Amino acid sequence: MADTSLAMSGPRGAKPKKALSPRNIMLYGILIVVCIYYLLPLWVMVMTSLKGMPEVRLGNIFSPPLEITFEPWVKAWSQACTGLNCDGLSRGFWNSVMITVPSVIISIAIASVNGYALINWKFKGSDIFFTILIFGSFIPYQIMLYPIVILLREAGLYGSLTGLVLVHTVFGMPILTLLFRNYFSSIPEELFKAARVDGAGFWGIYFRIMLPMSLPIFVVALILQVTGIWNDFLFGVVFISKSEAYPMTVQLNNIVNSVQGVKEYNVNMAATVLTGLVPLIVYFVSGKLFVRGIAAGAVKG
Amino acid sequence: MQNSIEVKDLTLNFGSVSVLKNMNLDVAEGEFVVLLGPSGCGKSTLLNCLAGLLDITDGQIWIKGKNVTWSEPSERGIGMVFQSYALYPQMTVRGNLSFGLKNAKVPQPEIDKRIARAAAILQIEPLLDRKPAALSGGQRQRVAIGRALVRDVDVFLFDEPLSNLDAKLRSELRVEIKRLHNQLGNTMVYVTHDQIEALTLADRIAVMKGGVIQQLAAPLEIYNRPSNLFVAGFIGSPSMNFLKGRTIDGGKAFQFGGTKIDLAGYDGGAVLERDDAILGVRPEHITVSTTPLAGPSIPAEVEIDEHLGADSLLWLKAEGANMSVRVPVEGRLPAGTKVHLGLDIPKASLFDAKTEQRI
Numbered sequence: 210m211a212d213t214s215l216a217m218s219g220p221r222g223a224k225p226k227k228a229l230s231p232r233n234i235m236l237y238g239i240l241i242v243v244c245i246y247y248l249l250p251l252w253v254m255v256m257t258s259l260k261g262m263p264e265v266r267l268g269n270i271f272s273p274p275l276e277i278t279f280e281p282w283v284k285a286w287s288q289a290c291t292g293l294n295c296d297g298l299s300r301g302f303w304n305s306v307m308i309t310v311p312s313v314i315i316s317i318a319i320a321s322v323n324g325y326a327l328i329n330w331k332f333k334g335s336d337i338f339f340t341i342l343i344f345g346s347f348i349p350y351q352i353m354l355y356p357i358v359i360l361l362r363e364a365g366l367y368g369s370l371t372g373l374v375l376v377h378t379v380f381g382m383p384i385l386t387l388l389f390r391n392y393f394s395s396i397p398e399e400l401f402k403a404a405r406v407d408g409a410g411f412w413g414i415y416f417r418i419m420l421p422m423s424l425p426i427f428v429v430a431l432i433l434q435v436t437g438i439w440n441d442f443l444f445g446v447v448f449i450s451k452s453e454a455y456p457m458t459v460q461l462n463n464i465v466n467s468v469q470g471v472k473e474y475n476v477n478m479a480a481t482v483l484t485g486l487v488p489l490i491v492y493f494v495s496g497k498l499f500v501r502g503i504a505a506g507a508v509k510g
Numbered sequence: 511m512q513n514s515i516e517v518k519d520l521t522l523n524f525g526s527v528s529v530l531k532n533m534n535l536d537v538a539e540g541e542f543v544v545l546l547g548p549s550g551c552g553k554s555t556l557l558n559c560l561a562g563l564l565d566i567t568d569g570q571i572w573i574k575g576k577n578v579t580w581s582e583p584s585e586r587g588i589g590m591v592f593q594s595y596a597l598y599p600q601m602t603v604r605g606n607l608s609f610g611l612k613n614a615k616v617p618q619p620e621i622d623k624r625i626a627r628a629a630a631i632l633q634i635e636p637l638l639d640r641k642p643a644a645l646s647g648g649q650r651q652r653v654a655i656g657r658a659l660v661r662d663v664d665v666f667l668f669d670e671p672l673s674n675l676d677a678k679l680r681s682e683l684r685v686e687i688k689r690l691h692n693q694l695g696n697t698m699v700y701v702t703h704d705q706i707e708a709l710t711l712a713d714r715i716a717v718m719k720g721g722v723i724q725q726l727a728a729p730l731e732i733y734n735r736p737s738n739l740f741v742a743g744f745i746g747s748p749s750m751n752f753l754k755g756r757t758i759d760g761g762k763a764f765q766f767g768g769t770k771i772d773l774a775g776y777d778g779g780a781v782l783e784r785d786d787a788i789l790g791v792r793p794e795h796i797t798v799s800t801t802p803l804a805g806p807s808i809p810a811e812v813e814i815d816e817h818l819g820a821d822s823l824l825w826l827k828a829e830g831a832n833m834s835v836r837v838p839v840e841g842r843l844p845a846g847t848k849v850h851l852g853l854d855i856p857k858a859s860l861f862d863a864k865t866e867q868r869i
Binding site: 396399400402403404405406407408409413417418421422 | 534558561562563582583584588589592593594595596597598599600609610613661669688842
């Protein structure tokens with residue numbers, strides 16, 4: 210019986226954990242510092258954008274507004290001036306939407322078929338084709354700017370939204386193809402073979418077998434393309450010639466950097482947050498879906 | 511009887527690598543042929559060629575009297591079962607079974623009828639509305655077989671269908687596949703590296719190595735009269751004992767170390783005198799005795815004694831060579847025992863060491 214009581218008195222069950230261990234202090238300390246580092250600029254921007262100009266001039270950039278006003282937001286959206294146009298960022302927003310939506314859809318559609326064909330329907334020279342495609346993604350954009358301007362001019366697309374959509378689609382191709390190719394290569398080849406025995410063709414297998422299994426990678430591609438194309442400044446400023454057609458980022462730059470009149474910091478801040486809102490929403494909405502898609506995984510034996 | 515599958519001079523090269531070499535294979539109507547061999551011998555490749563999933567370099571493939579060399583997989587009248595099941599994860603079992611039929615534009619009532627029949631044969635009716643992820647390994651493989659079944663084809667191709675299952679399920683499904691074959695009478699070609707599956711299922715086994723069929727024969731023929739050293743060593747566990755020696759006395763006896771073994775009763779061709787010969791004897795065709803035997807016997811010493819439950823294995827050293835002998839449980843001997851071995855010559859195989867062919 211003595212043995213039993215000894216056994217009962219010893220450690221048993223889950224090991225107790227200390228809340229304030231050195232490890233936890235270190236871990237959470239660093240996390241909190243990093244959070245502040247990233248959130249502080251956002252805080253300053255949002256707070257400033259909610260203040261009136263007299264309050265901005267006081268200079269307390271960290272303090273919350275004494276009197277909340279949405280005037281700067283309204284002004285940034287619909288009244289801010291770039292050059293002669295004074296209809297705010299809304300025009301840039303719709304331009305960006307008209308650039309981003311077709312670019313994202315077309316580039317993902319083509320790249321996913323590319324990746325699928327490169328893995329499952331290997332043709333003569335498909336490896337070389339892939340190598341060239343990947344090599345393309347290493348060439349700096351600056352080198353290609355001028356030749357593309359000429360190409361677009363010759364094609365009669367220079368300065369138009371169509372031209373910019375084309376450029377975005379082409380430039381997204383290497384990385385997206387790589388992305389899709391790698392994802393499709395993780396789908397068991399036997400699934401593809403089974404579908405062929407079942408009489409499905411190139412498009413049948415793509416739409417009925419591959420697509421339904423590939424939601425996660427489509428979400429990844431969507432995030433990459435939407436944020437990449439929405440945030441693009443270089444192509445927008447180079448390939449669009451009329452200021453009415455500028456995307457939001459270019460227009461934001463023109464508003465913030467305009468040298469005439471008073472610097473309206475609150476309007477500038479509101480305009481910047483508005484421009485960043487779309488990528489932010491994409492992250493929040495699809496991030497969850499992304500993780501869920503990855504976790505769902507494939508059927509294994 | 512008409513041949514169900516005829517492979518004529520089939521050659522397949524991947525670049526400069528030759529995977530299948532001038533292969534010929536005829537499979538009779540309703541026959542169960544197993545392609546057996548080590549990894550990389552080309553057995554799965556051959557199956558993929560039959561299915562039309564790989565383009566061949568040269569030769570012809572005929573299925574049911576039709577030249578299908580250039581046909582699409584779905585036009586060849588085959589059903590295929592894969593090792594990883596290859597069920598479409600986003601579809602229910604019913605969806606998996608009907609996918610091929612819908613592609614072939616089979617009318618819906620006919621689809622329902624065929625699914626009902628396949629589900630009844632494979633006893634998967636309660637699973638029809640589940641997704642593959644909610645099935646066990648054995649159930650998934652049943653569904654995969656069902657997918658071949660609903661296609662209502664004459665030829666079934668199995669690509670190592672049981673390799674992903676655990677031992678118990680494997681033997682259960684093995685019996686079930688055999689039963690299915692008896693019931694349906696389809697032609698079946700079955701790829702495996704498991705010799706138990708091959709020996710139990712096959713009407714004929716094709717033992718392959720290096721893209722060449724080494725021997726094509728009934729299981730017992732392969733087991734008892736292997737045509738070359740590779741087949742002899744590959745089939746059987748533990749593998750056949752190979753005694754290196756030479757034939758003497760005009761081929762009437764075999765000299766192994768210091769022992770002269772009389773070859774009277776050997777079931778084979780003209781032995782002749784050969785300097786390099788190999789006598790192959792299976793572990794169960796050797797008798798072990800602690801006292802000297804009447805005829806010529808090989809002196810040996812027990813090294814390890816393994817119990818397998820139903821019987822025992824003795825690992826011995828004889829004339830410097832390692833040998834294994836299967837003995838009944840009561841015949842077990844402790845390590846270090848000096849014994850005498852007698853060989854069952856009519857059941858032994860004699861090989862020419864140079865050509866590696868059976869004599």
